[in-house]
Amino acid sequence: MGQISGSVVKRDHSTKFSGAAIYVGDYMESDILTGKILHSQKAHAKLIEVKVPELPAGYYYVDRRDVPGDNNVNIVKDDMPVFARETVEYIGEAIGMVCGPDESMVEHILSAIEVVYEDLPVVTDVLKSDTAFFDYTITKGDIDKAFKEADKVYEEVFETGFQDQTYLETQGMMAEPQAEGRVFLHGSLQCPYYVLNAVTRALGLPREKVHIAQDATGGGFGGKEDYPSILGCQVGVAAVATGHKVRCIFGRREDLEFTPKKHPSHNTYKVAVKDGRVTAMDVDVIFNGGAYTTLSAVVLQRGIICANGVYDVPNLHIRGRAIKTNTVPSGAYRGFGGPQTFVSVEMVMDHIARDLGIRPLEFKLKHLVKKGDSTSTSGKYHFDVPIVEMVEELDRICDYRKKREMYAKPQTGRYRRGIGLSMCFHGAGFTGSGERDFIKAVVRLKKSADGMVTILISNTDMGQGLRTIMPKIVAKELDLPLTQIIYEYPDTDFVPDSGPTVASRSTMVVGELLCQAAKRLRAEWQDGEEQMIEEHYKHPEFLIPFSLDDFKGDAYPTYSWLVNVIELEIDTYTGRPQVLGAYGCFDVGTPIDYNIVVGQMEGGFLQSIGYASMEYMTADKTGRIRNNSFSDYIIPTAMDVPNLKVILHTVEYPEGPYGAKGAGELPAVGAPGAYMEAVEQALESVDLHHIPFTAEDVLKSLEEAEKK
Amino acid sequence: MVNGYMPLSLKEALELRAAHELVPYGGGTDLMIEGEKDVCYLFVNKIAEMKKIVDDGQYLRIGASCTFTEVLDSPLVPQLMKEAVSRIAAPAIRNAGTMAGNIGNGSAKADSVLIEYVAGAKLRLVSVRGERVVPIEAFYKGRKELDLAKDELIVEILLPRTGLENYFYQKVGARNALAISRLSFAGVLHLEDGVIRDIAVAFGAVANTVLRFRDIEHMLIGKTIAEAKKERAAFIAAYDAAINPTRGRVSAEYRKAVCLNLLRAFLDDKGI
Amino acid sequence: MSDAIRFTLNGEETLYNGNPADRLLDVLRETYKLTGVKCGCKEGECGACSVLMDGELINSCMVALGRCEGSNIVTIEGFSKTEHFQVIDKAYAAVSAVQCGYCIPGMVLATEALLVKTPHPTEEEIRTGLSGNLCRCTGYNAIVKAVQIAAKEGDGLW
Structure with missing residues (x-):
């Protein structure tokens, strides 16, 4: 690790630590109206009538009739209305908004509104829906031949559930009418320009009439990639309709129940094995997209590209569909489709290995891709694949192999142990050519006469540390103290569009652009002068062009890698698991700040363990999610995984700043495979097929084993 | 205080309780989830008589307004009660939540109430009309139904001074802290000269109230461990027949299975 | 009254x-x-x-x-005006324990309450002391480490 990796005190530490940082809920002006959404109580129904009681002076009700522009939120496909049209498609869909000065009065009015619905059929099961929002296919090699020649064919179905991002600060946006018909929106968000595009369209305003700023943001994890555009349009419409500042902050129950979360999945794996080797995979990936498309297309793309895991499988047929149901639209969650398919492929590889009588680790390593191999999309792994070394490094700190042997012996008694290992990648940055064709990032550095340098980018810090990382890069290149570099929360009036803060792209792509800009500024530096440097994205030249039509080419320029080990003990009386150790080795390239990167890995790793174990959330047959409070949607506390260890392994990426590549999402991808392998071992090598695997599932599995 | 009272003596509290429509407020950790505004609270946390933990020679008397933290800090409170109370939520809730609040909320998930069941605890209920002492099992009449008159306050919990030493306790939550019981189990055994003088078994969070079946317990009372062992299967079968769990955050089948597993674990632990 | x-x-x-x-x-x-x-x-x-x-x-x-x-x-x-705060502040800063910051004011006060009661806590005591304060960003490790540093650096203060 070079000098750049040394940790500094985070630039936003002090304001956050003293409670002085301003989140969107912290504006205390007396002229802000509170907005509360009238949510649909039906998963699918025709809206017959909304009976709004007579409103007291100063209170307003707005709905689709008040949308001055297009009543569609610009995300990818623009099918989601700002306020419901003639029908509602999921429980929680926004029908309208009540605004007014006193929150309890707003709530009172909301409860007095009567909505008349005419029920329509509700579909919650992806297997019973006839609408596929997206249907993609990846092919490679000759699948038919491979299956015909196979010694053995395995077929298994894996299911994964919802996972909610559960940022500690719920969704919140505020809109303010300004002079000359301008509208200003700010709040808790990841992508200011996404919100800008959505709001200009909904309000029917030209770009210069709207600007978006980020407030201190209490976590995102993908959850604030699309939803702030939706909520932003809603408060924007309300502000324009009422002529007042309008702020809407979700309650925890609203947030858990009605905002996008990770796509539940149903993945069928058909695997051909010949001479002890996997020769082909025929995979059918089904994601529950929910009621509107939002980000499902791009989540699904990444999901299917990962469907064969880190394994070199010469013959592939992967079909992926995002299915419409009458549940809350699924959206972005750190990992973005990868966690669903990775857990499936890790489990199927375990099961095949066990059936063949080979140790799963040995079996997996035998299939591991290496530099120069082709990817699922017939692109190329251009750089070293460090998994083998990472396995050894991890084995040294946790004795995986020894424990795996030990726990394989028959266990009796109440408590039984298991240990599992998973290996995954995360493709760094946008899938395919998105960066070149859509984002076209621009960054600027502005030097003032007194030598202060301001970073002008639209990327946001929602806790992951960009406000420290980016100044470190610029300061290093300019050889200036960190205090001379300014990087404020972005406002689209002042910053160019350097792209959204998603896809583990910010450090790798935007950081590199800033690095280039800083190099130029240093070369062109003139004391006492104001200077502006601008850099534009350049697509790496070594890439095999990617085509989304046939899923061919380099989907990602490079990959981050992980190996995770989970050791656990199961109480066979209660079914309760206790994680005894969680060990993660992560390669995200050069860490720009060691503490920050380790913090990202630890936090993401724990989320990933939660996904596999305790974070159970489901929609019932009526489309309602009942796990809508912190007592019913269970995320880990400080006491749940006390022994969690992270180590870093570094393979530098030459096109990233100092060798950095994608970091943020990787740790949230891989734990379920390791977790489930450990559970399977503790339960004496039973084959399991879904996550989260709850205490109740453990008891059921034990019961079934007893019957056999 | 308009719309709220904070009496400093029990007498004053009872008079207020009799004269007005008031909601007794101990720690507020259940009441404030609803956060009802149109309500008049009787804050009972500054009443000295309700804050004491004393041993009167017959009972350990725990003041109803003692917080969980105060119970944990008291050298007088038996270990079993401390273990259960230490598993309630997290420190901030334990600093606020009170013993009477845990009872008064009427939930079968209340962790301290489970222990009161196996202890055969009694509640001292007082009103301006007088006072009465009611066994905990009688106090719970059904789901959220309590034997508490409109003018009464729970003033003390009377725990027998001995009998809880030889125990087996387990709470099953969804995680290691901030967990509502999905099921809880407590068993105590009192042996004298190798003979079971008393046994108590209670299950929390499985039905409308905590469950304790004294008739089943009688199967083992007066028996030696060896004799009890012979009754083990019948004893377990009796519970199997008696427990009809409700479905909640987990299924009834799961609750039933875990109840019986923990019952077996208790018997194993005690050599029965 | x-x-x-x-x-x-x-x-x-x-x-x-x-x-x-x-x-x-x-x-x-x-x-x-x-x-x-x-x-x-x-x-x-x-x-x-x-x-x-x-x-x-x-x-x-x-x-x-x-x-x-x-x-x-x-x-x-x-609390931010106290000497205890300064010690806890430095400790959290040293290990970059603050990410999104939303849980932090509560976490800081939980740290204070814990150290007042237990000036030299074990790791288990720290995790119990912070168990009511959810953090979704850090996985808690950095926060636990920060409390350990605060206890050490602030030896005698609590």
């Missing part, structure tokens, strides 16, 4: 004339503009709104104002 509720807030005598059923969290934020007190759930399940009441950690969302009569309330704004 006078009609107003009397309590000490960050060292200052305070009279509150509103409804005793009002939530302390709302009153701290809206009436006294103490916005360092964060709202994460309003159900006592996340700890973001933690404050000290007579030295003990409590969830301000779970307290009705009437309960505060005669008590001493300290929020992050008041």
